[in-house]
Amino acid sequence: MNLASMPRSLDEAVEALSATPGALAIAGGTDLMVEINAGLLLPRAVVALADVPELAGWTVREGHLLLGANLTFAQLSHPDLAVLAPALAQAARAVGSPQVRNVGTLGGNIGT
Numbered sequence: 001m002n003l004a005s006m007p008r009s010l011d012e013a014v015e016a017l018s019a020t021p022g023a024l025a026i027a028g029g030t031d032l033m034v035e036i037n038a039g040l041l042l043p044r045a046v047v048a049l050a051d052v053p054e055l056a057g058w059t060v061r062e063g064h065l066l067l068g069a070n071l072t073f074a075q076l077s078h079p080d081l082a083v084l085a086p087a088l089a090q091a092a093r094a095v096g097s098p099q100v101r102n103v104g105t106l107g108g109n110i111g112t
Contacts, residue, residue, distance in 0.1 A: 002045040010054040016047045023047050027055070027070045028103040030096070031112040055107065060084065069107025074098075076106060 005016035017023055022044035026032050035041035049055055055070040058081060065084055067076075073092040075081070082089030095101055095109075 003048065006048045006051060008051055008053075010052055013047060013049055013052050020045050020047065025049050025111075026108075028072065028105040028108050030100050030104040031108055049107075067106055069105060069110075071106045073101035073104050073106075073109075077101070 005012070005020070007013040007016050013025070017025060024032065024041075024043040024046050026046045027049045032041070032046075036043070049070060052070065055068045058065065058067045058071060058075075060066070073095045076085075076092035077089045092101065095104060
């Protein structure tokens with residue numbers, strides 16, 4: 001397995017994934033790395049998305065809550081966000097150990 005790229009923008013991420021057929025996107029890696037380490041998944045390469053600012057954070061725009069794919073479970077349970085989405089925050093607090101909550105991402109969980 002190869003680290004194909006560590007993009008710094010969404011455009012760079014799309015370009016890296018397009019340029020490397022068979023590459024998988026990775027941010028926290030809590031699910032993906034378990035499968036790789038168990039030999040269940042052998043990607044040709046990975047594209048690390050942890051530093052893509054367009055995938056980070058959350059905001060409210062025109063009355064809609066927008067969540068970045070790289071939001072960790074710990075960030076999802078933050079009090080400021082919990083006020084807006086209490087069920088989501090409660091679910092995020094129930095995921096795994098503190099270590100997993102600190103690196104596991106919303107996008108990765110949806111992908112899995």
